[in-house]
Amino acid sequence: MARHFVIDCDTAEDDIMSLYMLLRNGVEVEGVTIVEGNIAYEQEVNNALWALEFVSGKVNKDIKVYPGSDRSLVKSFKTVENVHGKGGIGDEIVRPKKLRPEPKRAPQAILELADRYAGELEFLAISPLTNLALAYLMDKSIVEKVKKVWVMGGTIYGRGNITPVAEFNIWVDPDAAKLVFNAGFDITMVAWDLITNYVVEEDEWERIKAMDTEMAKFYVRIYKHYREFAMKHQKMRGNPHPDLITTAVALNREVIKRSERQYVDVENCDCLTRGMTVIDYLDLWGKEPKAEVVYGIDKDKFMDMLFHLLSWF
Ligand code: BDR
Ligand code: CA
Secondary structure, three states: OOOEEEEEEOOOHHHHHHHHHHHHOOOEEEEEEEOOOOOOHHHHHHHHHHHHHHOEOOEOOOOOEEEOOOOOOOOOOOOOHHHHOOOOOOOOOOOOOOOOOOOOOHHHHHHHHHHHOOOOEEEEEEOOOHHHHHHHHHOOOHHHHEEEEEEEOOOOOOOOOOOOOOOHHHHHOHHHHHHHHHHOOOEEEEOHHHHOOOOEOHHHHHHHHOOOOHHHHHHHHHHHHHHHHHHHHOOOOOEOOHHHHHHHHHHOHHHEEEEEEEEEEEOOOOOOOOOOEEEEOOOOOOOOOOEEEEEEEOHHHHHHHHHHHHOOO
């Protein structure tokens, strides 16, 4: 049976490859929604359209891009061009040649798609949760209609990337994240301090560089900046794949080695720990454990999926 996805992006390199991984694995991408986050909002929209143009001809469906929220619900945030480059794929600024965004806004599109695919729609949030929170505020029955929400966000052990304890996607809009985590959605959460254990190491990077496919060349082009940043400033031995690992988990449960159902809340105070995910790992609060927290990944299975993607064309 076909699976139906909405992919929500703050479109930088790893968001783009996540979209491609969905397409490469034959699921139905019913919409790409864009939310504030990594870089200037208009460039995030342009990146998504440009990325779709790169695979046009390989995908027999018109995939629509819906711009959504360009800011967080309550407080301001900062973009991270230092991490992903000015263009989100390094410093290169790209523009789509032909494709244009839809006039319909993302929260409305999400609600309509949830109606159309009630009980089947899966929401892949590799981004701040503002668009989904807005859709939920407009119509709370979306909780029953969306089958799964896959979230790249938060930390398990409080080791963050935007503050010492907070992960970027949740930190950008902790008010939206708090709404989403408490709404009752069936969430699977892939945390930042989990995925830092599964980076693309030197030998794997070299193997990709040696591949003679357009997709592998594209990958090297868009990840070079992020890889250098991660190795220089984030104590990593290669480039991480927060969004892509989340996508692999969504596509193939065998990528998960260990997970637990737990209650997860989000700290949205104006405080040192703003944007931190709080996981009740001992069930001390006795609240319904609605989120599945991923604690271990099968790196070989993930890399197989990455190489399958890179050999697409
Ligand atoms: C997440 O934040 C963004 O920088 C990436 O696209 C990813 O979704 C990692 O914290
Ligand atoms: Ca992202």
